[in-house]
Amino acid sequence: MxxxxxxxxxxxxxxxxxxxxxxxxxxxxxxxxxxxxxxxxxxxxxxxxxxxxxxxxxxxxxxxxxxxxxxxxxxxxxxxxxxxxxxxxxxxxxxxxxxxxxxxxxxxxxxxxxxxxxxxxxxxxAQKESDTGTLECNGVTLNFDTYEVECEGQTLPMTTSEFKVLRVLMTRAGKAVPKEDLYREVLGREIMAYDRSIDMHVSNVRRKIQTVTEDPKIQTIRGIGYLFVEAS
Structure with missing residues (x-):
């Protein structure tokens, strides 16, 4: 730039x-x-x-x-x-x-x-140019053209960082994503000691999703990171 x-x-x-x-x-x-x-x-x-x-x-x-x-x-x-x-x-x-x-x-x-x-x-x-359409998993839909998030049919306000957290987790749904990967892919930097930035972005996403449904979408994998739950 x-x-x-x-x-x-x-x-x-x-x-x-x-x-x-x-x-x-x-x-x-x-x-x-x-x-x-x-x-x-x-x-x-x-x-x-x-x-x-x-x-x-x-x-x-x-x-x-x-x-x-x-x-x-x-x-x-x-x-x-x-x-x-x-x-x-x-x-x-x-x-x-x-x-x-x-x-x-x-x-x-x-x-x-x-x-x-x-x-x-x-x-x-670059991602927006390559990503088109939508990604849907377990009741959550990401629209890559508008950067909007829907959960159970309701549009949820998300910041760019929160949208990226969901994109990373949902593209690897069912698999634990290390925090180190989230820092690199969401914030563009390495994780630092006592740094809770990603934890707070994930917490914000969870809180917004919980305004629509109590169905847990994101699990904490202790000592590793987070996992987006696939629909059962």
Whole structure:
């Protein structure tokens, strides 16, 4: 992806300036908004490939900003959370963030996460070109043309990451899929110690499916990963 356009929503103006210089040297273009309200408006005006979203901001915080973004956009969102605040990371993923990074972070670490998410976008585009039609298993249907998910005939709202979790699990229905595979295929990066991103995406999918049916679709295979249950 050439000169990906990234939107930083963070009230720290000094950080925005330094990060802009660093990412520019790495071949990216960064625009900044310094409040949640301004960030939402800027995202609606521009054509952005990725959003970096800080949790702690005056006015509406990062969580409320993310809620409003997800009402209209599936743009990948990387949440920037306080170090050690697991509740922030969990809530961000529950609200539709694709990944998170705890502050303080190094520019190199942030760059690695950005590249991983952008690689995922490229893979998504290639996958969409090769995947057409639908995939159905055990009452769940994925529509590759519209990126919609139906369960027992009802359409369920899913983020891009949640759709990809289902795609990976359903294409291997009846087989345990290691978490390492899910990290590579869904988030475009390797699993890290104490990282619960995929667990939260799977939990979100389960919760949404359970609004329609109590029939368990995804099983946890302890010590390995997850399995999508084939219809009996």
């Amino acid at each position: 050439n000169e990906a356009h990234i939107l930083l929503i963070d009230d720290d103006r000094d950080l925005a300036e330094l990060l802009g210089e660093y990412l520019d040297a790495e071949g990216f273009r960064l625009s900044a908004a310094h409040s949640g309200e301004d960030g939402i408006q800027e995202l609606a005006r521009g054509n952005y490939d990725l959003v970096l979203l800080d949790v702690m901001m005056p006015g509406i915080d990062g969580f409320e900003t993310l809620k409003q973004i997800r009402n209209t956009s599936v743009v990948p969102v990387l949440m920037l959370t306080a170090k050690g605040e697991e509740t922030d990371r969990v809530l961000g993923l529950e609200l539709g963030a694709d990944d998170y990074l705890a502050k303080p972070y190094s520019h190199r670490e942030l760059l690695a996460r950005i590249k991983a998410l952008l690689r995922r976008i490229e893979l998504d585009r």
